Amino acid sequence: MSVMDSLLAFTFAATLLTLTPGLDTALILRxxxxxxxxxxxxxxxxxxxxxxxxxxMVAFGLGALIAVSxxxxxxxxxxxxxxxCWLGLNMLLRPRRSFAAVDASETKSQNWFIKGMFxxxxxxxxxxxxxxxxxxxxxxxxPLIAWTFGLVFIHLLLGTCWSTLLISATRPLxxxxxxxxxxxxxxxxxxxxxxxxxxxxxxxxx
Numbered sequence: 001m002s003v004m005d006s007l008l009a010f011t012f013a014a015t016l017l018t019l020t021p022g023l024d025t026a027l028i029l030r031x032x033x034x035x036x037x038x039x040x041x042x043x044x045x046x047x048x049x050x051x052x053x054x055x056x057m058v059a060f061g062l063g064a065l066i067a068v069s070x071x072x073x074x075x076x077x078x079x080x081x082x083x084x085c086w087l088g089l090n091m092l093l094r095p096r097r098s099f100a101a102v103d104a105s106e107t108k109s110q111n112w113f114i115k116g117m118f119x120x121x122x123x124x125x126x127x128x129x130x131x132x133x134x135x136x137x138x139x140x141x142x143p144l145i146a147w148t149f150g151l152v153f154i155h156l157l158l159g160t161c162w163s164t165l166l167i168s169a170t171r172p173l174x175x176x177x178x179x180x181x182x183x184x185x186x187x188x189x190x191x192x193x194x195x196x197x198x199x200x201x202x203x204x205x206x
Contacts, residue, residue: 003139010137010151011158017129018158023084023119023197025166030091030190031112032167034183043116044163048156050120055152058130059145073124080122081202087115088194095187123201 024047032040120126130152138147 003142006137006139007154011154013133013137014151014155014158018155018162023123023194024116024159024163026190026193027116027119028163028166029170030186032170033186035112037167037171039112040163040167043112044160044167046113046116046118047120047163048160049113050117050123051126051152051156051159053117053121054127054130055134055149057127058134059148073128076122076124076127077201077204080124081198083118083122084194084198084201087119088191088198091187091191091194093191095184095191 027043027047028040031043134148134151137151138144
């Protein structure tokens with residue numbers, strides 16, 4: 001496979017994976033709707049940082065440990081499931097009433113960058129995906145570390161473009177989406193999605 005063929009094939013495959021609805025999409029939509037564009041972009045930057053951390057782990061061989069070690073995989077899996085469960089329960093049991101109700105102290109405690117980052121770092125499926133997926137698109141004889149980070153950046157670019165479209169799509173409906181009933185419904189639905197992902201992650205196998 002030539003360099004151009006590898007790049008085109010990876011871009012196509014990564015685009016399909018990016019457009020597939022998942023935890024990141026749910027987090028971005030909910031944050032854009034309830035918190036606003038600024039916080040949603042913070043969540044996206046956190047997601048990107050999580051992907052970079054996994055990319056670094058794969059590039060330097062640490063990700064392979066997660067792929068072959070049952071204990072390492074299970075520890076990370078259950079930590080990730082517990083974190084998602086905590087996020088989901090908070091949204092489900094304590095949904096917001098309005099965007100304006102968030103005071104300065106509460107805003108400081110809601111760090112969406114950290115939530116986006118941990119959502120990815122504590123998800124071993126992302127690591128397994130990178131370990132098993134990225135090497136397939138690295139041409140033989142090419143530098144592993146440079147190509148790994150290059151492919152990760154392509155994935156980040158696609159994810160950022162998709163998130164920007166999702167965030168922009170909330171603007172025409174901003175007045176509707178920020179009504180009390182809608183905000184509470186969005187929080188509870190997103191909380192349920194997070195709990196489902198937590199259950200699925202906890203019961204998943206490599």
